[in-house]
Amino acid sequence: MPDSDFFLAVELAGTGAHPASWRRRDSRAEDLFTARYWVDAITAVEKAGADAVFLPDSFGLQPGGAATAQGRLDAVAIAARAAAATHRIGLLPQAPVTHTEPFHLSKAIASLDFATLGRAGWEVTVSEGAEQAKAFGRKSPQEPAALWHEADEAVEVVTRLWDSWEDDAEIRDLPTGRFIDREKLHYIDYAGDYFSVKGPSITPRSPQGQPIVAVRADEGPSIQVAVRRADLIRIAPPDLDAAHARRAALRSALLSADRDPDAVRVLIDIDVHLAGTAERAYEELAELDRWSASGTAPRSGAPAATGSVLRHIGTGDSLTELLAAVSDSGAADGVVLRPLAVEATLRHLATAPPAPATTLRERLDLPRPPSRYATIQEGTPS
Amino acid sequence: MSSTKPRKSVHLAAHFPGVNNTTVWSDPASKSQIDFESFVHLARTAERGLFDFFFLAEGLRLREHLGRIHDLDVVGRPDTFTVLNALAGVTEKLGLAGTINSTYNEPFELAKQFASLDHLSGGRAAWNVVTSSDAFTGENFRRGGYLEHSDRYRRAAETVEVARALWDSWPADTLVVDRDAGVFAKDIPETRHRGRQFDIAARFVLPPSPQGHPVLLQAGDSDDGREFGAATADAIFTGHGTLEAGRTFYADMKGRLAKYGRGHDELKILPAATFVLGDTAAEAEERARHIRYQQVGPQTAIAFLEQVWGRDLSGYDPDGPLPDVDPSGDVNITRGRVRHAKDPRAVAEAWRAKAEAENLSIRELIIEVTARQQFVGTPAEVAERIDEYVQTDAADGFILVPHLTPGGLDEFVDRVVPELQERGSFRTEYAGDTLRDHLGLRHPHHRTSVHEGARAS
Numbered sequence: 001m002p003d004s005d006f007f008l009a010v011e012l013a014g015t016g017a018h019p020a021s022w023r024r025r026d027s028r029a030e031d032l033f034t035a036r037y038w039v040d041a042i043t044a045v046e047k048a049g050a051d052a053v054f055l056p057d058s059f060g061l062q063p064g065g066a067a068t069a070q071g072r073l074d075a076v077a078i079a080a081r082a083a084a085a086t087h088r089i090g091l092l093p094q095a096p097v098t099h100t101e102p103f104h105l106s107k108a109i110a111s112l113d114f115a116t117l118g119r120a121g122w123e124v125t126v127s128e129g130a131e132q133a134k135a136f137g138r139k140s141p142q143e144p145a146a147l148w149h150e151a152d153e154a155v156e157v158v159t160r161l162w163d164s165w166e167d168d169a170e171i172r173d174l175p176t177g178r179f180i181d182r183e184k185l186h187y188i189d190y191a192g193d194y195f196s197v198k199g200p201s202i203t204p205r206s207p208q209g210q211p212i213v214a215v216r217a218d219e220g221p222s223i224q225v226a227v228r229r230a231d232l233i234r235i236a237p238p239d240l241d242a243a244h245a246r247r248a249a250l251r252s253a254l255l256s257a258d259r260d261p262d263a264v265r266v267l268i269d270i271d272v273h274l275a276g277t278a279e280r281a282y283e284e285l286a287e288l289d290r291w292s293a294s295g296t297a298p299r300s301g302a303p304a305a306t307g308s309v310l311r312h313i314g315t316g317d318s319l320t321e322l323l324a325a326v327s328d329s330g331a332a333d334g335v336v337l338r339p340l341a342v343e344a345t346l347r348h349l350a351t352a353p354p355a356p357a358t359t360l361r362e363r364l365d366l367p368r369p370p371s372r373y374a375t376i377q378e379g380t381p382s
Numbered sequence: 383m384s385s386t387k388p389r390k391s392v393h394l395a396a397h398f399p400g401v402n403n404t405t406v407w408s409d410p411a412s413k414s415q416i417d418f419e420s421f422v423h424l425a426r427t428a429e430r431g432l433f434d435f436f437f438l439a440e441g442l443r444l445r446e447h448l449g450r451i452h453d454l455d456v457v458g459r460p461d462t463f464t465v466l467n468a469l470a471g472v473t474e475k476l477g478l479a480g481t482i483n484s485t486y487n488e489p490f491e492l493a494k495q496f497a498s499l500d501h502l503s504g505g506r507a508a509w510n511v512v513t514s515s516d517a518f519t520g521e522n523f524r525r526g527g528y529l530e531h532s533d534r535y536r537r538a539a540e541t542v543e544v545a546r547a548l549w550d551s552w553p554a555d556t557l558v559v560d561r562d563a564g565v566f567a568k569d570i571p572e573t574r575h576r577g578r579q580f581d582i583a584a585r586f587v588l589p590p591s592p593q594g595h596p597v598l599l600q601a602g603d604s605d606d607g608r609e610f611g612a613a614t615a616d617a618i619f620t621g622h623g624t625l626e627a628g629r630t631f632y633a634d635m636k637g638r639l640a641k642y643g644r645g646h647d648e649l650k651i652l653p654a655a656t657f658v659l660g661d662t663a664a665e666a667e668e669r670a671r672h673i674r675y676q677q678v679g680p681q682t683a684i685a686f687l688e689q690v691w692g693r694d695l696s697g698y699d700p701d702g703p704l705p706d707v708d709p710s711g712d713v714n715i716t717r718g719r720v721r722h723a724k725d726p727r728a729v730a731e732a733w734r735a736k737a738e739a740e741n742l743s744i745r746e747l748i749i750e751v752t753a754r755q756q757f758v759g760t761p762a763e764v765a766e767r768i769d770e771y772v773q774t775d776a777a778d779g780f781i782l783v784p785h786l787t788p789g790g791l792d793e794f795v796d797r798v799v800p801e802l803q804e805r806g807s808f809r810t811e812y813a814g815d816t817l818r819d820h821l822g823l824r825h826p827h828h829r830t831s832v833h834e835g836a837r838a839s
Binding site: 061 | 407408416417418422441442443444450451452453454455456457458459460461463464465467468470471472486487488490491494495498499501502503504521522523524557558559561564565566567568569570580581582583584585587588589679680681682
């Protein structure tokens with residue numbers, strides 16, 4: 001694995017990003033709804049020296065019908081379940097904001113940060129379509145612009161709540177009998193188009209102050225939200241030239257948005273399948289594709305097994321070479337490996353010497369931000 | 383003890399110390415209320431003591447007093463689901479119960495979160511369903527938060543109904559995982575619900591969890607709350623302190639079960655209880671007195687008084703007599719916590735009379751009227767008293783509320799649990815793996831078939 005500050009993450013999507021991955025003998029598909037499956041996979045990624053794991057989530061079933069692995073555990077729950085079994089790896093569950101309450105989300109991720117001593121992040125997503133809207137029955141399906149406008153507000157609410165307790169709000173002052181200094185707790189008084197939230201949080205400021213926020217920004221209105229809000233921006237370019245161009249565009253957008261482009265990391269997705277030899281890896285991929293073609297035909301909207309994304313089919317060694325090349329190319333600040341078949345690829349990932357335990361923020365070389373409310377208070381007499 | 387009835391087993395659970403003045407933060411042994419290590423310590427102690435479950439309360443808005451955030455008691459708590467899932471990783475058998483409000487959450491999301499906790503803990507999840515009609519708390523949520531009082535339990539009941547329908551929605555043979563045929567799961571049917579609160583149509587995202595339904599706890603004490611509990615809950619979390627009050631409540635709740643087609647043992651009554659131990663009865667009493675003074679410091683005594691008087695009383699001496707001015711009638715002076723006085727003038731008069739008759743200062747009076755230590759004595763005495771409550775049907779067990787974080791349960795587990803075991807009233811090992819096993823509750827799908835059988839006969 002390349003060292004230095006190149007960021008390496010792995011996304012664990014069920015038994016794999018390939019819709020037929022569950023059919024492999026080694027897929028452990030029967031265990032998909034057990035803690036053991038997820039803790040094993042996440043600790044394997046940690047042992048491989050990766051910096052973080054992404055955990056996809058949704059309120060909808062996976063498309064593709066009976067021939068795909070359907071069903072999913074709550075991603076924040078999986079991350080929390082793995083907290084005590086891991087020590088170094090960042091945990092970035094997805095959590096959609098369309099039908100949920102930012103107040104709950106804020107304390108959930110902050111609590112994950114407490115349980116992991118500063119390794120928590122949150123990948124912001126939205127819930128598209130009628131199916132999930134009907135599961136909540138609260139509002140009609142929204143257009144992407146509205147979904148991401150709401151997401152933008154949700155991130156604002158969540159990050160304000162994370163700042164709503166200053167770091168040293170707990171004072172335990174015996175003479176005055178005060179457990180907290182109430183001057184260091186702040187109402188966020190947020191009022192937007194989708195939310196009005198009073199605050200403060202019920203959860204104190206967590207080890208990272210602000211857990212890491214990730215946003216996928218390939219197209220449409222999600223790009224602006226990523227530019228305004230994200231510490232990590234995920235993109236899925238078709239090749240390294242495209243990655244280069246997109247990262248350059250994002251960096252100039254960050255500048256225009258008055259943000260420091262060096263304080264935001266751009267990660268590119270790479271679909272991966274590893275085996276003992278390159279030939280074997282290609283054979284196994286061909287088998288996965290055959291299963292997909294012969295299985296119950298995926299319904300429209302199912303993710304393609306192949307497509308216009310970067311992919312690497314080969315061995316652990318050739319992956320290491322590729323990552324070094326990506327790192328050298330300057331096309332990205334890091335990658336998110338998406339194993340097409342989780343068990344097979346994790347087995348062939350090289351193991352790395354244990355990295356020192358740090359916060360996810362430190363691993364990303366991002367400073368721990370002070371509470372925005374503490375800054376406002378500076379200089380005012382108490 | 384009557385020998386006509388078989389000895390009942392005592393059920394015990396551990397409450398993580400809450401955010402009120404019963405939790406003593408000023409003690410040198412008091413550690414963090416928020417660091418994960420504190421939760422790990424209490425949960426592992428409870429599991430070492432073979433307790434049924436760990437219990438986490440919830441609050442969704444910081445309390446205010448005199449228009450500002452209340453600063454005298456412990457403040458700050460984590461997210462219920464995150465902590466319980468994380469604790470599932472450091473315990474093996476212990477049930478994991480959490481309070482989740484049914485007013486500020488949506489049933490589909492709750493069903494997914496509780497089913498996930500049940501899967502990830504191997505069948506140890508429990509949900510303490512609470513309701514709110516509190517616009518103050520609602521200001522933190524997009525719903526804006528106000529639900530008419532009469533709608534609280536309607537929404538709670540519908541929330542549970544939808545969650546249970548979703549938990550049951552994958553037929554038993556749905557999950558196939560047939561690699562050769564290429565079938566992972568058969569068709570997952572859509573669950574439809576149209577009620578006064580929700581209009582929902584959804585396919586659920588998880589197969590049935592180890593317990594079928596996570597265990598349902600309920601804590602409301604109004605008539606609506608009791609009916610909801612009798613119809614719905616697996617266990618009731620109450621606050622009836624005395625033996626007499628306990629027996630009355632116990633008989634009332636168990637009596638309500640029949641009309642819902644439920645058996646006597648399908649609902650466990652688990653009051654909250656505090657305890658103080660000592661090597662002698664006198665030492666326990668002395669420790670209890672010391673703890674009461676820790677719980678009600680001078681500033682806390684004044685704050686309690688201000689709740690009833692509805693005005694700033696900071697000029698009064700906590701060690702002096704009660705104010706002779708009358709309450710203002712402002713009952714909203716403290717928000718986000720249960721109010722102590724429905725009729726402040728009557729309370730003030732009663733307190734003045736008591737203070738005068740017993741020659742009590744403000745602080746002494748507040749200690750007298752708020753003290754809730756239930757089991758005070760030697761380990762043998764406390765064990766005997768707990769057992770008496772259970773064997774005489776005042777309770778099925780207790781949810782113990784220690785006053786110290788996180789070591790407040792250590793001594794109980796080390797000294798009282800062996801006494802209970804010696805009396806034959808408490809398990810010496812876990813008999814099963816799930817919380818339903820610990821509580822002696824049937825799997826919900828068995829319950830359904832039992833009812834069908836009962837109706838047919």
